[in-house]
Amino acid sequence: MATLHSLALSSPLSNSLHKPRACSVPSAVLHRSTHSSFCGQSLHLPCLRLPRLAQNPPTHVPITMMVRPTIQFIQGTDEQTIPDVRLTKSRDGTNGVAIFKFDQPSVFDSSGEVGDITGFYMIDEEGVIQSVDVNAKFINGKPAGIEARYIMRSPREWDRFMRFMERYSNENGLQFIKK
Secondary structure, three states: OOHHHHHHHHHHHOOOOOOOOOOOOOOOOOOOOOOOOOOOOOOOOOOOOOOOOOOOOOOOOOOOOOOEEEEEEOOEEOOOOOOEEEEEOOOOOOEEEEEEEOOOOHHHHHHHHHOOOOOEEEEOOEEEEEEEEEEEEOOOOOOEEEEEEEEOOOHHHHHHEEEEEEEHHHHHOOOOOOO
């Protein structure tokens, strides 16, 4: 009990009180016992002034911003070419690989103006999934395609990828075919 008493008297709150004021508390809230064993000093705290709520508070509707699911090779530049996607998953479901093949991707048209390919970015309303495993295919010295791989090392990463692919396929008219 002495420790609690000394902490209460040495707290920053009790030191910052210049003029103690008593709060008026409705008697229904205040319960006193005549058989209390407390015999310490009373501590007067200032009343907290809480803002009053209006009788009919305005209705707030949450705003949900939807991000169109996209794929990018250069951050800020959406890839317009729809890829061929192949999925593999281990038998125990702990890991998997997604292989994206883009024939004549639009990034080759704009890479000279915008910058270099920095990775493979799958963007949706949950955030960004990224990989740096990106390979370009050249035919006769000219870029012809890109192959990007995303490796999923846990069931959580697999589930996150599948949520992205569901959104991306709905947006771009892709269809899942099991082979």
